[in-house]
Amino acid sequence: MAGSKYAYVRNFELPDPLLQGTFMVFRLDGHSFHRFSDAHEFNKPNDLRALQLMDHAAQDLMEQYPDITLAFGESDEFSFLIRKSASLYNRRNAKIVSTLTSFFTSSYVFRWTTYFPDTPLKYPPSFDGRIVLYPSEREIRDYFSWRQTDTHINNLYNTVFWTLVQQGGESTTQAHATLKGTVSKEKNEILFSRFNINYNTLDPRFRKGSTIIREEIPEDSQTETSTASDAAPAKHMRSRTKPRTRTVVLHCDIIKDEFWVARNDILSS
Ligand SMILES: Nc1nc2c(ncn2[C@@H]2O[C@H](COP(=O)(O)OP(=O)(O)OP(=O)(O)O)[C@@H](O)[C@H]2O)c(=O)[nH]1
Ligand SMILES: [Mg+2]
Numbered sequence: 001m002a003g004s005k006y007a008y009v010r011n012f013e014l015p016d017p018l019l020q021g022t023f024m025v026f027r028l029d030g031h032s033f034h035r036f037s038d039a040h041e042f043n044k045p046n047d048l049r050a051l052q053l054m055d056h057a058a059q060d061l062m063e064q065y066p067d068i069t070l071a072f073g074e075s076d077e078f079s080f081l082i083r084k085s086a087s088l089y090n091r092r093n094a095k096i097v098s099t100l101t102s103f104f105t106s107s108y109v110f111r112w113t114t115y116f117p118d119t120p121l122k123y124p125p126s127f128d129g130r131i132v133l134y135p136s137e138r139e140i141r142d143y144f145s146w147r148q149t150d151t152h153i154n155n156l157y158n159t160v161f162w163t164l165v166q167q168g169g170e171s172t173t174q175a176h177a178t179l180k181g182t183v184s185k186e187k188n189e190i191l192f193s194r195f196n197i198n199y200n201t202l203d204p205r206f207r208k209g210s211t212i213i214r215e216e217i218p219e220d221s222q223t224e225t226s227t228a229s230d231a232a233p234a235k236h237m238r239s240r241t242k243p244r245t246r247t248v249v250l251h252c253d254i255i256k257d258e259f260w261v262a263r264n265d266i267l268s269s
Pocket of ligand 2: 029030031032033034076
């Protein structure tokens with residue numbers, strides 16, 4: 001059918017392909033979550049329910065998009081590694097970013113009541129999203145090390161800050177002043193000497209963030225009701241050669257070589 005006289009406006013749309021053969025890192029971040037966490041009374045410094053909800057939305061996204069091989073999340077953000085060879089939406093930048101951000105956001109809202117049964121949503125949360133391309137494995141490993149180091153720095157600060165306020169009776173202004181200019185060692189020392197808290201024994205979830213990988217489901221536990229990914233085709237259509245996988249949340253050291261050596265499939269293809 002011939003286009004209308006208006007159809008020429010389409011020519012103003014520009015292609016936005018992402019370079020082939022490069023790793024894509026898709027990161028999303030809660031918009032104004034300082035306000036959102038206050039409005040919904042998140043526990044300070046870490047709200048387990050909020051973190052588990054983020055993890056669940058991230059798992060939903062990985063189950064929807066098999067090209068994602070790894071995810072890492074902390075606070076109100078999550079990063080996803082999309083394989084180099086992915087042809088997802090013809091590698092169109094805006095299409096991938098908008099669709100994945102939208103899917104994650106709706107999953108977050110969809111599962112809200114599971115984690116916050118007694119806290120009605122006061123307004124719709126939103127997330128921003130972006131993709132950064134990286135040429136090689138080195139940058140990918142450094143990228144995830146960067147995010148996990150950030151988790152550590154933020155969590156140590158927030159832990160000491162809120163301990164000074166909640167257990168030390170300091171005002172938030174005083175706590176800021178107490179921590180001003182301190183290095184990690186001094187923050188650890190404040191926790192230990194004043195509150196008898198050994199930072200290294202606190203829940204690794206808070207110290208190390210959430211790392212989500214895929215693992216193969218053993219053949220004998222593959223049932224119709226399993227929570228496996230791969231947007232499961234009918235059982236009789238499944239390829240026998242391609243094992244089904246499920247996503248698993250870990251709180252481990254993604255910075256260490258061991259993580260990558262044990263899971264070389266994350267960076268392959
Ligand atoms: N109390 C509490 N607050 C949290 C938790 N996780 C995230 N937040 C809040 O979310 C904020 C996330 O930081 P940012 O992403 O830098 O800040 P933001 O307000 O979301 O601002 P933009 O991302 O720039 O829109 C933190 O500063 C906290 O205020 C949590 O577990 N407990
Ligand atoms: Mg944010």
